[in-house]
Amino acid sequence: MNYSKIASWRIKCSTYSLPTLDILNRNYPSLLNGFNTCFFCHTTVETNLHLWTCPAVISKLIPIFIKHHDILRIIISTNSNSHSALFADAIKYCEVFNWTTNPPNTIDDAPHLHCLLLNFVPTELLSPFKAANIGKQLIKKNLFQFLLDLHHDIYNTIWKERSSLWKEKKQSLNITKASFKNFKRSKHRRDHHQNQRRPNQQNFSPTNHGYNNPFNDSRRAIDNSILWIYLTSSNFLHNLPWLSSLKIDLSSFSSYNVNLDLFYF
Numbered sequence: 001m002n003y004s005k006i007a008s009w010r011i012k013c014s015t016y017s018l019p020t021l022d023i024l025n026r027n028y029p030s031l032l033n034g035f036n037t038c039f040f041c042h043t044t045v046e047t048n049l050h051l052w053t054c055p056a057v058i059s060k061l062i063p064i065f066i067k068h069h070d071i072l073r074i075i076i077s078t079n080s081n082s083h084s085a086l087f088a089d090a091i092k093y094c095e096v097f098n099w100t101t102n103p104p105n106t107i108d109d110a111p112h113l114h115c116l117l118l119n120f121v122p123t124e125l126l127s128p129f130k131a132a133n134i135g136k137q138l139i140k141k142n143l144f145q146f147l148l149d150l151h152h153d154i155y156n157t158i159w160k161e162r163s164s165l166w167k168e169k170k171q172s173l174n175i176t177k178a179s180f181k182n183f184k185r186s187k188h189r190r191d192h193h194q195n196q197r198r199p200n201q202q203n204f205s206p207t208n209h210g211y212n213n214p215f216n217d218s219r220r221a222i223d224n225s226i227l228w229i230y231l232t233s234s235n236f237l238h239n240l241p242w243l244s245s246l247k248i249d250l251s252s253f254s255s256y257n258v259n260l261d262l263f264y265f
């Protein structure tokens, strides 16, 4: 897979900017004939938030997390000089993976999983490495490749499948690339016409776009530049941010618990 393609997908996951149906309906009203239902559960409006809270998606993730739980076990056993009895439980009960035996009713019951699905790194993932007494350099070397492989599988199983279902839907609605282009052109003509009739009216406001992305809230950039830099820096592109919790008040970064420790290798 093209690295930039998956990097782009990972950033869009974190920033709630994947082109889900709610966004497409907002940008191209009427083009989709009002179709906005999740391709996996067929009951809920497809949004960036729903993509990772959808029960049907969680079911599809189970075999992936079982597979990568085993891979994690092998990586830690191979890199640790400690006796396996000292870290076996830390791997077995790591909450990023142990939910597969008892899948959560809602994603709120699996916050570490949710954190990972948004392409942040839950600090819970470090517990087995620490229990196995593996040094930071070795953790970094192994963990980033591990996460890359894990997200490849998630991408292939969820987003690729979703994209092919979307492609089929577009065909059934007779929507082509030209439909999107023509829509933009006719919208441009409409907006131009309206602006001529109402020159003093502000038709577009960057803060009134109808979609609330909590990770891209303009207040964050103004109130606290740290997270903004954090998410858009090369650290994010290549290492991804480490979060110890998604239970955060996104309007006040002061309560945001970010583990910066691993950036100081």
Ligand SMILES: [Zn+2]
Binding pocket: 038, 039, 040, 041, 042, 043, 044, 050, 054, 055, 056, 057
């Ligand atoms: Zn769904």
